Each structure stands twice: as C-alpha cells, then as structure tokens.
Amino acid sequence: MAEFPSKVSTRTSSPAQGAGASVSALRPDLGFVRSRLGALMLLQLVLGLLVWALIADTPYHLYPAYGWVMFVAVFLWLVTIVFFILYLFQLHMKLYMVPWPLVLMIFNISATVLYVTAFIACSAAVDLTSLRGTRPYNQRAAASFFASLVMIAYGVSAFFSYQAWRGVGSNAATSQMAGGYA
Numbered sequence: 001m002a003e004f005p006s007k008v009s010t011r012t013s014s015p016a017q018g019a020g021a022s023v024s025a026l027r028p029d030l031g032f033v034r035s036r037l038g039a040l041m042l043l044q045l046v047l048g049l050l051v052w053a054l055i056a057d058t059p060y061h062l063y064p065a066y067g068w069v070m071f072v073a074v075f076l077w078l079v080t081i082v083f084f085i086l087y088l089f090q091l092h093m094k095l096y097m098v099p100w101p102l103v104l105m106i107f108n109i110s111a112t113v114l115y116v117t118a119f120i121a122c123s124a125a126v127d128l129t130s131l132r133g134t135r136p137y138n139q140r141a142a143a144s145f146f147a148s149l150v151m152i153a154y155g156v157s158a159f160f161s162y163q164a165w166r167g168v169g170s171n172a173a174t175s176q177m178a179g180g181y182a
C-alpha cells in the first residue's frame with residue numbers, strides 16, 4: 001500500500017475582490033435592432049406613439065371610447081418599451097428561466113386583440129365626436145389609421161412569435177445562438 005504523504009499542500013484561495021458583486025456592462029445588441037423582431041418592435045413603438053399622441057392632443061376625456069384607446073395605446077407602448085429594452089440589452093438571456101418565446105407570443109396576441117378593439121372604438125367614434133374637417137376630426141381619423149397599422153404590426157409579430165415558439169425554421173442550436181430572435 002502506498003503511504004499517505006507526510007506533507008500535503010492545502011492552500012485555499014478566496015475569490016477575487018468584488019468578483020461576485022460585479023455586474024457586466026450592458027451593451028446593446030445592434031443585431032437585435034436589425035432583426036425582424038427588433039424592426040417590428042421599433043415600428044410598434046413609433047406607430048403606437050403616434051396613436052396616443054394624436055388622441056392625447058384632442059379633448060378625449062369627454063368620450064369614453066377614446067379613454068379606452070388611450071389606455072390600450074399607452075399601456076401597450078410601455079410594455080413594448082420594456083420588451084425592447086430586455087431584448088436590446090440581452091437581459092432575456094440572463095433570465096433564462098422565463099419562457100420568452102411563449103411570453104412574447106402571448107403578449108403579441110393579446111396586443112393584437114386589444115388593438116382590434118381600440119381601432120374599432122376609435123374609428124366608430126370619429127364621426128360621432130367631431131365635425132368633419134376640423135382639427136380634432138383629422139387627428140382622430142389619423143389615430144384610427146395608425147391604430148390599424150399598429151394592429152397589423154402586432155399581428156405580424158404574433159405570427160413570428162408563434163413560429164419562434166413552435167421552433168419553425170430553426171433548430172435549438174441556431175435559436176440559442178441567435179438570442180431567440182430571427
């Protein structure tokens with residue numbers, strides 16, 4: 001039998017100072033902005049901003065339909081900003097326990113349905129709430145138009161989110177390397 005060596009070197013080391021508390025610098029992923037998901041989110045942000053800015057510049061508080069349009073437009077605009085920042089800075093990769101493709105698909109489907117109702121409410125109330133040719137009429141009509149475009153953008157995002165959730169067109173390795181967006 002081999003004897004246990006009489007001298008054993010046992011050194012312990014401590015982690016580098018501050019290594020556990022350091023936070024890596026957040027760097028934007030410009031590849032995300034060039035992706036379909038990033039481009040659609042930017043489009044949703046710009047068009048959503050137009051919808052609520054046009055309605056906010058009119059006396060919308062007098063008509064309940066426009067209160068609903070404002071709620072939908074502002075709420076979804078803010079949530080889209082949160083998702084955009086999460087994906088831009090790749091924070092969704094750090095929160096790996098959240099099923100992001102599923103979350104994004106549910107959000108986009110919900111946003112599409114909410115914008116359908118907002119578009120219908122906004123369009124139906126234009127003639128009832130303002131005189132044709134006046135500034136509020138034109139703003140509300142433009143808001144209806146942009147609401148339809150945002151609704152389509154969220155619908156297209158819902159389609160692509162469904163494909164990403166189902167894994168259509170990619171395998172696990174490429175979806176992990178692409179950061180979850182195409």
